[in-house]
Amino acid sequence: MPGVKQCRENYLPIRNLTECKRASQYFAKRHDLPYILNVGAGGEDFACIVTNVFADRRVNAMQWKSRVRLTGVTAIKARDSMVCKLVKYVQGETKAKECPAGYATITDTDVCEKAAGALGLTYNAAKNGHAYKSWAQVCYVNYLHWTTNKAQSWSTVQVNSNHYENSAFLCQINGAAASTESVVKSNFILSYAYKKFCPLGYVEIKNPAVCKKASEALVIKYDASKNGDSSYKYIPTCFATYIDNYTNKPSKWSTAQVNSGHSDQSRFICALNKQRNLPRIIIGRMGVDACPDGYRTITNANACTKAAQTLAVTYKAAYNGGSGSQAVCYVSYLDWATEKPKAGSSTAQVNSDHGESGGYICHRRSTAAPTRTPVKKPKKIYTKNPVPNPTRAPVPKPTRAPVPKPTRAPVPKPTR
Structure with missing residues (x-):
């Protein structure tokens, strides 16, 4: 997705020059793109990208516009799309x-x-x-x-x-999927089973018209008669009912609606976040001892304090410590269904005893934009129209009419 600085689930970003060149060869064959433009050194804060990608994720195949390059993550622009690879x-x-x-x-x-x-x-x-x-x-x-x-x-x-x-x-x-592909995210997905939130990069759907469109895309029957606000505990959102307990997938009885009465046997229907600007501070998945790709853990107490303030979570310095694995900043006692902090019980601290009900507090990765590789000659700047501006018609400046200067009337000399 253009402008998004992370890969979807089961994909990893390409961060080294060798794999980025391999990706550029793939795009050169499939989309007739140039081999590569300019690159950085590579590393944890670099990413292989395709420049100038349309919002619907089609690569602009015009040679003078789209390029494959390795660049700093912070240098990714709104029309750039990360190139991601499937993990084995x-x-x-x-x-x-x-x-x-x-x-x-x-x-x-x-x-x-x-x-x-x-x-x-x-x-x-x-x-x-x-x-x-x-x-x-x-x-x-x-x-x-x-x-x-x-x-x-x-x-x-x-x-x-x-x-x-x-x-x-x-x-x-799959062998067929081994080729490097530019990440493509679905516009609509089903959320995690038994959970009441959408994955990172997706948002809940409140609009019935959008819910209907999403349900059609996911081949789930939409039932407007079930829209409403039947639960005081939650807010109305688009979800699918009667999820099969064995497969965690919609059953033949499943319907989609916008309501607050989403039970444990339902799954939220989520839409791709078109804003593209991922939050700077997030809480990772409950019980998962890691941050999502594009984010890093926080180990400094001062940074943890500021992050907790951003999330409106109470920071407890007295709870710092622990004797287990690495001490990281996390939130304790998250709500099981929403994976959000509980008022009065959840706290933030830097500790190694982050149990199954805790979630890491994560900070979005950021680096200074890399400089271009020094070259002897300046590279050609690609414009929208790769031709020189037209000049005026190549003709000489017109002259006045080519006639002789008129003479006096030819009359004879008068006689006496």
């Missing part, structure tokens, strides 16, 4: 029994072991088999935590058919 292995959605778009299930035991290692999970070959004949044998992780969907100390990875409700498939990138 991912963990699918809990209970979904399928892999995300661009990924395929794993059935080979050796590949399953590699995927488990890449994701930091424990592989147990002794549990491979075909214990449940009605389902296919696939690579999956079991005993996921029911709130965080993360593996627990007793979770294992195996290739078997007994993948029940609290498990998730491990997936590998």
Whole structure:
């Protein structure tokens, strides 16, 4: 998405010159773009981008306009789009029994072991088999935590058919999806199951007309008769009802409406945030010990104090400390459904004892804009019309009419 400084889920930004050149070769073949314009050194705060991308994410294939380049993240402009790559292995959605778009299930035991290692999970070959004949044998992780969907100390990875409700498939990138693609975000998505908020980069839908359009895009029946405000606890928003408890997907009974009565069996319908300006300070996902891509953790107490003030969360210096992993700035006791701070109980602190109900406070990455690579000769500036301004017609300045100077009338000399 043009102007957005992060990649969507299961994608990673390209931050080095080698991969950016490979991406430029891909776009050169597919969109007839030049090989590369100018680049930076690369690093954590750099990103490979395509310049001059339309709002609907079509690359402008005119050679004199769009370019592939490596630049500082802060130098990304409103018409620039980050080039992102799929990660090789991912963990699918809990209970979904399928892999995300661009990924395929794993059935080979050796590949399953590699995927488990890449994701930091424990592989147990002794549990491979075909214990449940009605389902296919696939690579999956079991005993996921029911709130965080993360593996627990007793979770294992195996290739078997007994993948029940609290498990998730491990997936590998499709061969067809291995080529680098410019990130494309869907205009409408379903939010997390059992949660009452939209993912980063998306917003809740309040307008019934937009809700209807979104439901049609997601192939969910829209029922305007169910619009209303039936719950005092929440505000009306667009959501889908009767989510299948086994697959976490809409069922044949599901309908979409704008109402406040969204139960645990519903999922918010969210729209892409067209504002593009991501917040400077956010609270990460509850129970996830990391910040989303494009954001960094906060470890300084003073910075944590300021961030807490921005989020209107009470900062408690007395709670700083801990003896576990790295001490970071986080908010405690988040509401389970909304993952927002609870009034009177949630506090911010720099501590290592950030439990399952806490969320990291994250700061958007920022760097100074990089300078261009020094060159001996100035590079040609590409204008909208790559031709010189037209000159006047190449003709000499006109002269006066080419006639001789008139003489006096030819009369004879008078006689005496």
